[in-house]
Amino acid sequence: MTLPIPTPPHHPGQVLVVTNDFPPRQGGIETFVRSLCDELPDVVVFTARMPAAAEYDAALPFPVVRDRTPMLLPTARVTRSAVRVMREYGAEQVVFGAAAPLGLMGPALREAGARRIVALTHGHETWWAGTPGTRQALRRIGDAADTLTSVSGWCEKQIAPALSPGAAARMRRLTPGVDTSRFFPDCGGEQVRKGLGLEGVPVVACVSRLVARKGQDTLIQGWPRVLAVVPEAVLLIVGGGPDRARLEELARRTGVAHAVRFTGAVPWADIPPYVDAADVFAMPCRTRRFGLEPEALGIVTLEASAVGKPVVVGDSGGAPDTVKHGETGYLVDPYNPVATALRITELLTDPARARAMGEAGRAWVRTQWTWARSGRLLRELLDVH
Template identity: 80%
Template sequence: MTVLVVTNDFPPRQGGIETFVRSLCDELPDVVVYTSHEQGDTAYDATLPFPVIRDRTSMLLPTARTTKRAVELMRTYDADRVLFGAAAPLGLMGSALRKAGARRIVAMTHGHETWWAGVPGARQALRRIGDAADTLTTVSSWCEEQIKPALSPAAAARVRRLTPGVDTHRFAPDCGGEQVRKGLRLEGVPVVVCVSRLIRRKGQDTLIRAWPRVQESAPGATLLLVGGGPDRDYLEELAASTGVSESVVFTGPVPWPDIPPYIDAADVFAMPCRTRRFGLEPEALGIVTLEASATGKPVIVGDSGGAADTVRHGGTGYLVDPYNPVPTAVRITELLTEPARARAMGEAGREWVRRDWSWARSGDGLRNLLEV
C-alpha cells in the first residue's frame, strides 16, 4: 500500500505546510514523494529514507504533463494511495489519478483554500477537487467552516480534521534558550519572542507599537523577532519612529532545526497574527504557537482564522485583537510581571500539546483516511 505524495510544499523549502507534509511522510509505512525543484534539494533528498522525485519546474501545476508524470510514478512504485499536500490546485488531478488506479485519495487543505472557497471560478474548482477525493482535510475548525459551503453535500460530509503535530522532544523546556540569551546578550532581562516570517499578517508591527507600554511596567524588556522577510526594513523603521529600536532585536532568518532554542529563550511567546486582504489572507492555524506551548511558554496570539484553535484563552495564554496594540501590551505586561501565572500557563500548554497535538495522533488519523 504505497502512498504517492504530490506536493509543492516540501523541504528544503521552509514553512509550516512543508513541515506538516514532511512529518506526515514519517508516519506512513511506504511512501514516495513527487514534488517541485528547490535549491539545495539534491543534498536534502539524499538524507531521506524514502524516494523523492523532483520535477524540473519550481512549481507543480495540474497540467497534462504533470498528471502524466504522477500516473507514471504510481505505476513505477505500485502506489494505490495518493496524498495531495495541498488540495488546491494539485487536487484537480484527482480524477485522472483515480482512473489510473488510486484506491484512496486524500487532499489536505490549509489557509489558501479558504479564499478559493469564496471566489467564483476558484470555488467551482475546489468543488471538483472535493468530488474527486475520498476526503478533504482541514487544519482548524475555522477552515472547515469556510471550505464546506463550497463543496458538494457528499464531499462536505467527507471532510475530516487533520492537524499537524508537535515534536515535544525537540520543543521542550530548557532546550537551549540560555545559550541563545547569552549569545544575544539578553541575560537577566524579560524577553518576548515572535518566531515567524516578517510579513504584515503575522503582526510584528503590533508588537512594536505595544512596546512602549510594555516597557512602562517591565523596564528593560526586549522584543526578539526571529525570522526574515520582506517587512524587515519597515519594522526597523517603525521601531525607530516608536523609540524602541534598542529593545527590539532582529535575528534574521533562522533554519527550522535551530528554532527551538529561540523559543526557549522567551518568557512569553507572542504572535498577534491577523486576517488581511478582505478576509482572503487569514492565519489557518499557526503551529508555531503550539510549539511555543510545548516549550512551556505562555502564548499570546491574534484572533485570526483558525489561530484560536492553538490557545486555550486564559489557560495556556491569551487571544488578542491583532489590530489593537493596547490589549496586546496589557496581556504581555501581565505575563511578564506575574511569573507564577506565566509559569502555570506554560505548564498547562505543554501538557495540552503532549496530549492532543502529537504526530502519532496525526499519523493515526492520516493512515485511517488512506486505509493504510
Template identity: 80%
Template sequence: MKVLVVTNDFPPRQGGIETFVRSLCDELPDVVVYTSREPGDTAYDATLPFPVIRDRTAMLLPTARTTQRAVGLMREYAADRVLFGAAAPLGLMGPALRQAGARRIVAMTHGHETWWAGLPGARQALRRIGDAADTLTTVSSWCEEQIVPALSPAAARRVRRLRPGVDTHRFAPGCGGEQVRKGLGLEGVPVVVCVSRLVRRKGQDTLIRAWPRVRRSVPGATLLLVGGGPDREYLEELASAAGIAEAVVFTGAVPWADIPPYIDAADVFAMPCRTRRFGLEPEALGIVTLEASATGKPVIVGDSGGAADTVKHGETGYLVDPHNPVAVGVRIVELLTNAQHRDALGAAGRRWVAEKWGWERSGAVLRELLDS
C-alpha cells in the same frame, strides 16, 4: 500501502504547511514524494529515508505534463494511494490519478483553500477537487466552516479533521534557550519571542507598536523577532521611529531544525496574527504557537481564522485583538510581571499539547483515511 505525496509544500522550503507535510511522511509506512524545486533541495533530500522526486519547475501546477509525471511515478513506485499536501490546485489531478489506479485519494486543505471557497471560479474548482477525493481534510474548525459550503453534499460528508502535531521531545523546556540568550546578549533580560516570516499577516508590527508601553512597565524588555521575510526593512524603520530600535532584535532566517532553542529563550511567545485582504488571507491554524506551548511558554496569539484552536484562552495563554497594540501590550506586561501566572500557563500548555497534539495521533488519522 504505498503513498505518492504530491505537494509544493516541502522542505527545505520553510513554513507551517511544509512542516506538516514533512512530518506526516514519517507517519506513513511507505512513501514517495513528488514536489517542486527548491534551493538546497539536493542536500536536504539526501538525508531522507524515502525517495523525493523533484520537478524541473519551482511550482507544481495541475498541467498535462505534471499530471503525466505523477501518473508515471505512481506506476514506477507501485503507489496505490495519493496524498495532496495542499488540495488547491493540485487536487485537480485527482480524476487522472484515480484512472491510473489510485485506490484512495486524500487532499489536505489549509488557509488558502478558504479563499478558494469564496471566489467564483475558484469555488467551482474546489468543488471538483472535493468530488475527486475520497476525503478532504481541514486543519481547524474555522477552516472547515469556510470550506464545506463550497463542496457538494457528498464531498462535505467526507470532510475530516487532520490536525498537525508537535514533537514534544524537540520542543521542550530547557532545549537550548540559555545558549541563545547568551549568544544574543540577552542574559537576565525579559524576552518576548515571535517566530514567523516577517510579513504583515503575522503581526510583528503590532508588537513593535505595543513595545513603548511594554518598556514603560517592564524596563529592559526585549522583543526577539525570529525569521526572515520581505517586511524586515519596514519593521526596522517602525522600531526606529518608535524610539525602541535597541529593544528589537532581528535574527534573520533560522532553519526549522534550529528553531526550538529560540522559542525556549522566551519568557513569553507572541504572534498577534491577523486576517488581511478582505478575509482572503487568514491564519489557518499556527503550528508555531503549539510548539511554543510544548516548550512551556505562555502564548499570545491574534484572533485570526483558526488561530483560536491553538490556545486555551486564560489557561495556556491569551487570544487578543491583533489590531489593538494597547490590548496586546497589556497582556504582555501582565505575563512579564507575574512569573507565577506565566509559569502556570506555560505548564498547562505543555500538558495540553502533549495530550492532544502528538504526531502519532495525526498519523493514525491519516493512515485510517488512506486505508479505508
C-alpha cells in the same frame, strides 16, 4: 524530458504524496507534509525541483522524485508524470500535500488506479472557497477525493460551503503535530540569551516570517506600554521576510528601537532554542485582504506551548484553536496594540501565572497535538496499516 524513475518492487498499500510543499524549502506546510511522511509505512514523494534538493533527498528513508519544474501545476504533462510515478512505484493511495490546485489531478490518478485519495487543505483554500472561479475548481477537487482535510474548525467552516454536500460530509480535521523531542523546556534558550546579550532580561519572542499578517508591528506599537511597566523588557523578533525594513523603521519612529532585536532568518533546525529563550511568546496574527488572508492555524504557537511558554495570540482564522484563553495564554485583538501590550505585561509581572500557563500548554500539546495522533488518522483515511 523523461523522469529518471527507478522501478522498485511493488509494495501493496504504498502511498504517493504529490506536493509543491516539501523540504529543503522551509515553511509550515512543508513541515506538515514532511512530518506526515514519517507516519506512513511506505511512501514515495513526487514534488518540484528546488535548490539543494539532491543532498536533502539522499538522506531520506524514502524515495523522492523531482519534476523538472520549480512549481507543480495540474497540467497535462505534470499529470502524466504523476501517473507514471504512481504506476512505477505501485502506489494505490494518493495524498495531495495541498488540495488546491494539485487536487485537480485527482480524476486522472483515480482512473490510473488510485484506490484512496486524501487532499490536505491549509489556509489558501479558504480564499479559493470564496472566489467564484476557484470555488468551482475547489468543488471539483472535493468530488475527486475520498476526503478533504482541514487544519482548524474555522478553515472547515470556510471551505465546506464551496463543496458538494457529499464532499463536505466527508471532510475530516487533520491537524499538524508538534515534535516534543525538539520543542521542550530548556532546549537551548540560555545559550541563545547569552549569545544575544540578553541574560537576566525579560524577553518576549515572536518567531515567524516577517510579513504583515503575523502582526509584529502590533507588538512594536504596543512596546512603549510594556516598557512603561517593565523598562528592561526586550522584544525579540525571530525570522526573515519582506517586512523587516518597515518594522525596523516603525521601531525607530516609535522610540523603542533600543528594546527590539531582530535576529534575521534562522534555520528551521535551530528554531527551538529561540523559542526557549523567551519568557512569553507573542504573535498577534491578523486577517488581511478583506478576509482572504487569514491565519489558518499557527503551529508555532503550539511549539511555544510545548516549550512551556505562555502565549499571546491574535484572533485570526484558526489561530484560536492553538490557545486555551486564560489557561495556556491569551487570545487578543491583533489590531489593538494597547490590549496586546496589557496581556504581555500581565505575564511579565506575574511569573507564577506565566509559569502555570506554560505548564498547562505543554501538557495540552503532549496529549492532543502529536504527530502520532495525526498519523493514525491519515492512515485510517488512506486505509493503510
